[in-house]
Amino acid sequence: MDGWAYLYEILEDGRRQILDFSLPGALIGFQPHAASELTYSAQALTSISVCSFSRKRFNDFARTYPEMALRLASIAARDQYLAFHHLSNIGRRTARERVANLLLELFYRARVQSDVAPGDSIDMPLTQEQIGDAVGLTNIHVNRMLRDLRLAGLLEIIPAVPPNRGGTLRILDPDRLAEEAGFVEDVVLDEN
Amino acid sequence: MDGWAYLYEILEDGRRQILDFSLPGALIGFQPHAASELTYSAQALTSISVCSFSRKRFNDFARTYPEMALRLASIAARDQYLAFHHLSNIGRRTARERVANLLLELFYRARVQSDVAPGDSIDMPLTQEQIGDAVGLTNIHVNRMLRDLRLAGLLEIIPAVPPNRGGTLRILDPDRLAEEAGFVEDVVLDEN
DNA sequence: CGATGTCTTGAACCACCTCAAGCCCGGTGG
DNA sequence: CCACCGGGCTTGAGGTGGTTCAAGACATCG
Numbered sequence: 001m002d003g004w005a006y007l008y009e010i011l012e013d014g015r016r017q018i019l020d021f022s023l024p025g026a027l028i029g030f031q032p033h034a035a036s037e038l039t040y041s042a043q044a045l046t047s048i049s050v051c052s053f054s055r056k057r058f059n060d061f062a063r064t065y066p067e068m069a070l071r072l073a074s075i076a077a078r079d080q081y082l083a084f085h086h087l088s089n090i091g092r093r094t095a096r097e098r099v100a101n102l103l104l105e106l107f108y109r110a111r112v113q114s115d116v117a118p119g120d121s122i123d124m125p126l127t128q129e130q131i132g133d134a135v136g137l138t139n140i141h142v143n144r145m146l147r148d149l150r151l152a153g154l155l156e157i158i159p160a161v162p163p164n165r166g167g168t169l170r171i172l173d174p175d176r177l178a179e180e181a182g183f184v185e186d187v188v189l190d191e192n
Numbered sequence: 193m194d195g196w197a198y199l200y201e202i203l204e205d206g207r208r209q210i211l212d213f214s215l216p217g218a219l220i221g222f223q224p225h226a227a228s229e230l231t232y233s234a235q236a237l238t239s240i241s242v243c244s245f246s247r248k249r250f251n252d253f254a255r256t257y258p259e260m261a262l263r264l265a266s267i268a269a270r271d272q273y274l275a276f277h278h279l280s281n282i283g284r285r286t287a288r289e290r291v292a293n294l295l296l297e298l299f300y301r302a303r304v305q306s307d308v309a310p311g312d313s314i315d316m317p318l319t320q321e322q323i324g325d326a327v328g329l330t331n332i333h334v335n336r337m338l339r340d341l342r343l344a345g346l347l348e349i350i351p352a353v354p355p356n357r358g359g360t361l362r363i364l365d366p367d368r369l370a371e372e373a374g375f376v377e378d379v380v381l382d383e384n
Numbered sequence: 385c386g387a388t389g390t391c392t393t394g395a396a397c398c399a400c401c402t403c404a405a406g407c408c409c410g411g412t413g414g
Numbered sequence: 415c416c417a418c419c420g421g422g423c424t425t426g427a428g429g430t431g432g433t434t435c436a437a438g439a440c441a442t443c444g
Contacts, residue, residue: 127421127422127423128422128423129422139422139423140423140424140425143423143424143425144424144425147424147425159422159423
């Protein structure tokens with residue numbers, strides 16, 4: 001309902017992949033076939049407030065209100081769609097494109113759910129290491145890419161310090177950045 | 193209902209990312225919010241037979257049979273789960289691990305839906321370039337990794353030649369390969 | 385029999401990683 | 415108040431995993 005979190009998976013040897021970021025309105029942990037355990041988990045980036053459901057009662061509810069179940073399927077499909085875009089991003093783009101793409105995505109996603117003027121800045125409580133783990137890069141290389149993007153006059157980013165402090169992103173030239181990153185805005189459309 | 197296909201996305205400049213492989217039983221193209229266009233498409237790898245639904249009638253059907261809608265949500269959630277694993281694979285694993293992981297995943301997925309004995313070989317009508325596009329590598333490097341895995345006595349793979357001809361994969365030592373790839377079998381559980 | 389597409393291998397290159405050092409800042413304890 | 419510490423940012427230098435370029439082999443197809 002409020003705040004940011006991220007979903008991640010840790011590999012055997014400690015490597016971490018961030019799978020998605022959860023902004024207000026997100027549905028996480030939905031897994032109808034109760035048999036299997038989830039192999040990924042979630043971590044809050046800010047103070048967050050959530051609304052939790054009992055899995056069983058949630059399923060019963062969906063069964064009696066099919067419109068609800070369809071909506072559920074719709075949300076899952078959209079999340080999968082987003083995951084597909086992350087796949088293309090990580091699998092086939094350069095480091096620079098990857099971070100630009102991620103930042104644009106977060107920028108627009110943050111904007112749809114809380115009206116922010118274009119060119120404005122948003123709260124983005126991410127550390128460079130987290131950005132790296134989301135796009136498959138080293139924190140160090142993320143740092144260099146951010147520097148380059150900053151020097152190119154495309155964005156301003158002020159770092160997040162750990163205990164809930166700050167972290168701000170301002171996209172100075174959304175169109176040019178989107179051009180460079182091959183970013184398409186529709187990816188991020190509202191889940192309605 | 194029969195045959196293999198893959199879902200893929202083409203970037204502006206022609207780079208291709210394969211997002212998922214569709215085996216018999218898969219549900220593809222489900223996108224309830226009819227507004228937006230899909231930015232990815234599908235391509236058959238073999239002769240396939242499919243069963244198609246009108247989107248509207250499908251939604252109506254789900255509305256009257258809520259159990260069906262829930263099942264839909266369940267499938268979508270599972271597909272998302274799979275996409276997450278692909279993200280970890282591409283984002284955080286080495287080339288060798290990536291191809292090993294993909295081959296193991298396909299091997300087990302092919303096995304659950306058509307009973308194949310363990311250690312047996314399966315039809316796998318993939319070209320090395322397609323493997324590369326699925327795991328974010330060059331066809332050339334995929335070739336080297338396959339050679340290494342073959343020389344390590346982990347698998348045998350015979351290539352697929354384009355018009356529906358052949359393509360076979362035999363995993364010689366599934367456990368050792370899974371160990372090396374960090375592969376967990378549950379990922380691939382039946383969608384029931 | 386040439387054309388096409390894939391597999392295969394070598395050699396050179398480069399994008400990104402690893403290692404290492406220094407900085408800044410906020411928090412903590414003396 | 416200051417010394418210290420930890421975590422994140424920043425930058426440099428060197429190494430490497432994977433790419434790019436190039437060439438050849440082998441099958442299938444018309």
